[in-house]
Amino acid sequence: MNQRRCARVALGARLVVVAAWLVVLVTSAPADAQSSRYTFVDHLSSPAPPGALASAAATAVRDGLVAGTLERDVRVLAAPEMRGRLRGTEENARARAHIVERLKRAGLAPLFDGSFEQPTRADGAAAAATPYATNVGAVFRAAQADAEWIVLVAHYDHLGVVDGAIHAGADDNASSVALLLALADSLGRSRPRLRRHVVVLFPDAEEPPDIRTERMGSSWFWRHLPLPAERLHLAIVLDLMGGRASPEMEAAGLTGALFVLGAEASRGLADFARALPPADGVEPVFLSLPMIEAVPYAPGRRFARSDYHGLREHLGRPFVFLSTGRTETYHTERDTPDTLDYAKLGRVTRWVAVLATHAAETDGPLEWRDFTADPLADARSLLRMSAGLGKHGRFPWPLRRALAADRRMVEQLLRRWDAGEAPTPESYRALVLASTRLQAAMWRPGGWYFALW
Incomplete structure (x- = not known):
């Protein structure tokens, strides 16, 4: 088997693994009919209560x-x-x-x-x-x-x-x-x-x-x-x-x-x-x-x-x-x-x-x-977690590009929410998918396929 064919076989095997992984995720997760009806709160991003517990x-x-x-x-x-x-x-x-x-x-x-x-x-x-x-x-x-x-x-x-x-x-x-x-x-x-x-x-x-x-x-x-x-x-x-x-x-x-x-x-x-x-x-x-x-x-x-x-x-x-x-x-x-x-x-x-x-x-x-869910706190935490992405080049180019686009999107969402716009199920879904991609990238840095969603 020549090198080009080996590469194609390896790529096909990876795609099969990714497809199987997605099928497992989709079929094993319990359905949540209320996912579009999350109550959005501001519990964690509001000022912390005065004083710290002491005991x-x-x-x-x-x-x-x-x-x-x-x-x-x-x-x-x-x-x-x-x-x-x-x-x-x-x-x-x-x-x-x-x-x-x-x-x-x-x-x-x-x-x-x-x-x-x-x-x-x-x-x-x-x-x-x-x-x-x-x-x-x-x-x-x-x-x-x-x-x-x-x-x-x-x-x-x-x-x-x-x-x-x-x-x-x-x-x-x-x-x-x-x-x-x-x-x-x-x-x-x-x-x-x-x-x-x-x-x-x-x-x-x-x-x-x-x-x-x-x-x-x-x-x-x-x-x-x-x-x-x-x-x-x-x-x-x-x-x-x-x-x-x-x-x-x-x-x-x-x-x-x-x-x-x-x-x-x-x-x-x-x-x-x-x-x-x-x-x-x-x-x-x-x-x-x-x-x-x-x-x-x-x-x-x-x-x-x-x-x-x-x-x-x-x-x-x-x-x-x-x-x-x-x-x-x-x-x-x-x-x-x-x-x-x-x-x-x-x-x-x-x-x-x-x-x-x-x-x-x-x-x-x-x-x-x-x-x-607390969208404002989640967006701020995600921006903190992704702050170091530009300092390392270990991710494949498609994944780097997707992560950079995610960060820009989260920054835009946070600006809108801070200005008083209410989060929507659609905007929050975009936020949690950006979180999923970032976690997946740090778990499998070579996973270019995480750029696909």
């Missing part, structure tokens, strides 16, 4: 963290012998046993009727002999037994072995598991008196083919809660918390970016998230959930990215989704412990510890409304 308990929990456990736990969970922690495998069970042992040493109580484990069943088949998956959970109890509760969520499964290559899942999602284990350690040591119970949950079966289905371990959890649903104050879902910033994010001055999504759903939730004290090396970047859930060529669909899927579908309780974002190692055999930024993971862990402790002790309920 002796939050300070104690933050300062009680031991950063050295983060890398140790990641290296255990993402070791080659764990073979990617695929649901239903012996290695997945070994990872689960490690998490349970760490929770016992931390001094937290089992969450599920005296057990740290919650077996799940596929398709509601409760009588099945073998669990489909197994969640892990523990609770740090408040002073009052009937108190409200918060939950922090980090799935522990990954992809296993794909085409003969171990997909270790260090960033996805051993980084978040290690973060919650460090938080559990600190809660157990500092023993703060809190208004609300603090639950740490490690779901199984988050990865494909279970993502966005009732088979997810978290979907089972949200339908079989060990504590009253009406007393759930806030869920904090974590995924991909330790990856290194892309060259574009570094050029934009966002090396310490931590994406905070879901706070747009109510004024109270937005004000709470923005009132946290500043943390060295952590830059919260607020985005509405549609900014990561848009599906090209499929208007009217949303594509939940993690374990908040079942919570949103079944309970409608307040939640935020935290992530440092996808990197080039995402869902590849290169997602290994050596690729993580442990210093950043340590800083993010401190920020999350403060967030969780404040959520467990502050007054008042948090409202939540689905199908809410």
Whole structure:
């Protein structure tokens, strides 16, 4: 086969992959008939509430963290012998046993009727002999037994072995598991008196083919809660918390970016998230959930990215989704412990510890409304994220051109909205597709095909 023919075959193979990727996106995302009826708010771009939250308990929990456990736990969970922690495998069970042992040493109580484990069943088949998956959970109890509760969520499964290559899942999602284990350690040591119970949950079966289905371990959890649903104050879902910033994010001055999504759903939730004290090396970047859930060529669909899927579908309780974002190692055999930024993971862990402790002790309920977006805040965040694009030439020419056009379009939208023009479903759709392209470009820098939509 000559070189020209080889090139044509390679190009055809890439186009097939892209087409398959788009088909998966379009067909697996649940339909959202109300996507054109989002309520547009100005919660996150309005002035922040005066003063920052201050708490002796939050300070104690933050300062009680031991950063050295983060890398140790990641290296255990993402070791080659764990073979990617695929649901239903012996290695997945070994990872689960490690998490349970760490929770016992931390001094937290089992969450599920005296057990740290919650077996799940596929398709509601409760009588099945073998669990489909197994969640892990523990609770740090408040002073009052009937108190409200918060939950922090980090799935522990990954992809296993794909085409003969171990997909270790260090960033996805051993980084978040290690973060919650460090938080559990600190809660157990500092023993703060809190208004609300603090639950740490490690779901199984988050990865494909279970993502966005009732088979997810978290979907089972949200339908079989060990504590009253009406007393759930806030869920904090974590995924991909330790990856290194892309060259574009570094050029934009966002090396310490931590994406905070879901706070747009109510004024109270937005004000709470923005009132946290500043943390060295952590830059919260607020985005509405549609900014990561848009599906090209499929208007009217949303594509939940993690374990908040079942919570949103079944309970409608307040939640935020935290992530440092996808990197080039995402869902590849290169997602290994050596690729993580442990210093950043340590800083993010401190920020999350403060967030969780404040959520467990502050007054008042948090409202939540689905199908809410903050276009002005989203446009400003997207411009910040794309500020470094012109400083690197690693994207193919068609993609560079599309990204530059997106940035000009976002600048124009923001000028119009700042001048008082109301966002429309069409203009907001253009914004979220620009966000989708930017994320895809930083995940796969060679993906010229991302210029096609």
